[in-house]
Every structure is written in structure tokens, then in C-alpha cells.
Amino acid sequence: MDAAIYGSNQAIFEQAGFALFLIAEMEAIAPIYREQARDFCLLEAGYMSQLLMETAPDYQMGICPIGKLDFEPIQEHFQLTSSHFLVHSFVGGQIDPTWTEQWLPVAPQQPSIPERLRQYLQHQLPAYMIPTTYLLLEAFPLTANGKVDRRALPPPQMLTNPQEFVAPRTEIEQQLAAIWQRSLSIESISIHDNFFDLGGNSVSATQVLSQIRQTLQTELSIRQFFTTPTIAELAQILFSSRIQQPTDIIQKRDRPDLDHLDTDRLNQLSEQDVDRLLQQMLEQEAKP
Numbered sequence: 001m002d003a004a005i006y007g008s009n010q011a012i013f014e015q016a017g018f019a020l021f022l023i024a025e026m027e028a029i030a031p032i033y034r035e036q037a038r039d040f041c042l043l044e045a046g047y048m049s050q051l052l053m054e055t056a057p058d059y060q061m062g063i064c065p066i067g068k069l070d071f072e073p074i075q076e077h078f079q080l081t082s083s084h085f086l087v088h089s090f091v092g093g094q095i096d097p098t099w100t101e102q103w104l105p106v107a108p109q110q111p112s113i114p115e116r117l118r119q120y121l122q123h124q125l126p127a128y129m130i131p132t133t134y135l136l137l138e139a140f141p142l143t144a145n146g147k148v149d150r151r152a153l154p155p156p157q158m159l160t161n162p163q164e165f166v167a168p169r170t171e172i173e174q175q176l177a178a179i180w181q182r183s184l185s186i187e188s189i190s191i192h193d194n195f196f197d198l199g200g201n202s203v204s205a206t207q208v209l210s211q212i213r214q215t216l217q218t219e220l221s222i223r224q225f226f227t228t229p230t231i232a233e234l235a236q237i238l239f240s241s242r243i244q245q246p247t248d249i250i251q252k253r254d255r256p257d258l259d260h261l262d263t264d265r266l267n268q269l270s271e272q273d274v275d276r277l278l279q280q281m282l283e284q285e286a287k288p
Helices: 003-015 026-059 071-077 097-103 113-121 171-184 202-216 222-227 231-244 263-268 271-286
Strands: 018-025 061-066 084-094
Touching (some): 003 084, 018 026, 026 061, 026 084, 071 084, 171 202, 202 222, 222 231
Antiparallel strands (some): 018 084, 061 084
16 A cells, blocks of 8 residues: 555554554445444444554554545555445554553552451441451351350461550559550550550450459540550550549449459450440440
């Protein structure tokens, strides 16, 4: 085919490996789509063009669309009739494989399973109750009764930064750290570590609250614990409480008794039992 039909694009055609023409035959299309036949051809050719340009780099090819061309030379070359008309035209050829890195669109990164869980829970739970650490398992370990065996669950992998470690300084911080260490089975805890980031959950939180009252003789609400889950923050709350009520033993609130629930008893409770217990505590705290 004479390259002259490409006009100002002649140099591109001469360097290309091939030419591609999308030609419609109105005699075949018009009986089906009638007066909308031409529009249909343009629409379908547009989809085909987009598909060709998107997939060509996968085969180390590049395709370049060409603007309006004189159809008469093309019609003569391919022996077409007056029923045909040119819809789109391209030139193409082989490209350097490294070029595909620049041309191919970057696929959007799908959020991970933990991220999708976190996004879902943001619409279901208060912010302070959303877990920060997730561990994927093939299956939950079960007890002989068919309940989740919490003792057999693997510990979550924690990411810690030694430079941010701050050891307990005051007596209250040291007492809180000792309680956390027993509950979480962790030897070293910074006063700025988040209880739930360290592997704490609703069961261990309930246990810790009970131990805080027994050890420090100070009442701490479950809401305070969930919203300020670091030793530094809790120590400040407990210190302020002692200043405001400088008595040896602060009057216990009227709420479900946790003192008799030791670790074994708590571990035997189901998640639903613990959730109901915590809900009762929150409801009692909300009462004037």
C-alpha cells in the first residue's frame, strides 16, 4: 500500500511493522440496527480499539491510532464496495519490553484481609474496640467441648521499636506493669505500649480490671480501660482518682462482680459470655 495515504503520518507508517484498519460493512449491519447502524459500528470499533491498545503491550507490541485517512485508496487496495466505510485505523510494531512498564496501567493494590476486617469493624464497633493486630489461621484450635481453645492460640506477632521503650517509673506504673505481665505473659512492657497491641483481648482486659481493683484498691471503669489502654495513661487516671478520693479503699461500684473470676474461670467463658459481661459493666457505668 502506498504510504502517501498517511499524509503527515507517512514517516510513522514507514517505520511501523503493520497497519490495521477497522472497516464496517453497512449492508450486513443496517438490516439489524437500521438508522443506528453507523453509530453501532463506531461504538463497537471504539471498544475494539481500546481492547487492542490495552492488551498489545502484553505481547511486546505497540499500537498507535491514526487520524482521518483518505478512504478511496484503501477501498481500491482491498477491493471494497460503497457499502464499506473506514471506522478506525492504526499502525503498530514490536516495542522494547521495558517500555511496557511505562505504558501498562498499574493495577490497584487490593487491601489485605486484616485491612478489610478493620474497615468492616469500623462500621460495627467503637474505635477503641477495633483490634489492631490480626493473625490469620487455617482453623481455630478447639477444646473437647468444641469451644475455642484460647490457650492453644498462637501469640500474635508484635512489632516493637526498642528506641521507644520507656520502663515504668512510678509505683503505680510498676504495679500496672506487673499485672499486665502476668496477664499477657510478657516480660518487658513499655508504659506507652497499647494493651491490645500486645495481644490483650476482652477476656484478659476483664481479668486485668479485677486485678487492678484488688492490688491498687482503686476502681477503674471498663470504658476508661478501653479508651486509654496504656500504662502511662491508666497510671495518670488512677493517680488523679487517689488525689480526689484519698481514702484507703474506694467504694466499689454496683456492677457485675469480677473479683471471683480468676484466669481459669475467664478462659472457660465464651466470647459471648465475656461480651455480655462487658456490656453489663458499660451499662452500669452509664447510669448516674
